[in-house]
Amino acid sequence: MKNRIYVILLISLVTLGCSEQKKETSSCNGLIDSVKIIDKKTNDKKTYHLVHRVRGLQDKTEIIEIYDHSPTFDFCGNSQIEPIAENSIDSRDFHNKPQFIKEVVFNTSKNSMIFYYVSKKPNNSDDKKVSLILK
Incomplete structure (x- = not known):
C-alpha cells in the first residue's frame, strides 16, 4: 500500500513538471530562438x-x-x-x-x-x- 502511494505521488510530480515545460514551449509557438x-x-x-x-x-x-x-x-x-x-x-x-x-x-x-x-x-x-x- 505504501509503495502504491509513492508511485502515485511520483507520477503526479512528473506529470506536473512536464505540463509546466509544455506551457513554456507552447507559448513559443514551437520555435525557440x-x-x-x-x-x-x-x-x-x-x-x-x-x-x-x-x-x-x-x-x-x-x-x-x-x-x-x-x-x-x-x-x-x-x-x-x-x-x-x-x-x-x-x-x-x-x-x-x-x-x-x-x-x-x-x-x-x-x-x-x-x-x-x-x-x-x-x-x-x-x-x-x-x-x-x-x-
Missing part, C-alpha cells in the same frame, strides 16, 4: 549590444540585432525591448561560396549597420568572433 550577446561597445555614455540570433529548425536564419539597452531573453529567445536595428546574415556570396561575418559597423545617428564578410572561417568558432564598430 537561440540568442547570445556577442559584443558590446559604449559611445557617448550609451552602450550598444550586438546579438546573434538563430531562428528556425531546419532552414536556419542567422540574424544580427543591435540593442541600445541591455536585453534579457526569455525561454523562447524573446526580449522585452525591441532592437534598434536588425538584419539577416548572408552565408553565401554572389558566387555561392561560403562567407563569414567579421565586423558589424553600426551608424549610431542613422541606426543602420553594414556587415563585412571574410571568405575564410575564423579559427575561433565562438559565434564567428564578430566585432561591433560604432560610427
Whole structure:
C-alpha cells in the first residue's frame, strides 16, 4: 500500500513538471530562438549590444540585432525591448561560396549597420568572433 502511494505521488510530480515545460514551449509557438550577446561597445555614455540570433529548425536564419539597452531573453529567445536595428546574415556570396561575418559597423545617428564578410572561417568558432564598430 505504501509503495502504491509513492508511485502515485511520483507520477503526479512528473506529470506536473512536464505540463509546466509544455506551457513554456507552447507559448513559443514551437520555435525557440537561440540568442547570445556577442559584443558590446559604449559611445557617448550609451552602450550598444550586438546579438546573434538563430531562428528556425531546419532552414536556419542567422540574424544580427543591435540593442541600445541591455536585453534579457526569455525561454523562447524573446526580449522585452525591441532592437534598434536588425538584419539577416548572408552565408553565401554572389558566387555561392561560403562567407563569414567579421565586423558589424553600426551608424549610431542613422541606426543602420553594414556587415563585412571574410571568405575564410575564423579559427575561433565562438559565434564567428564578430566585432561591433560604432560610427
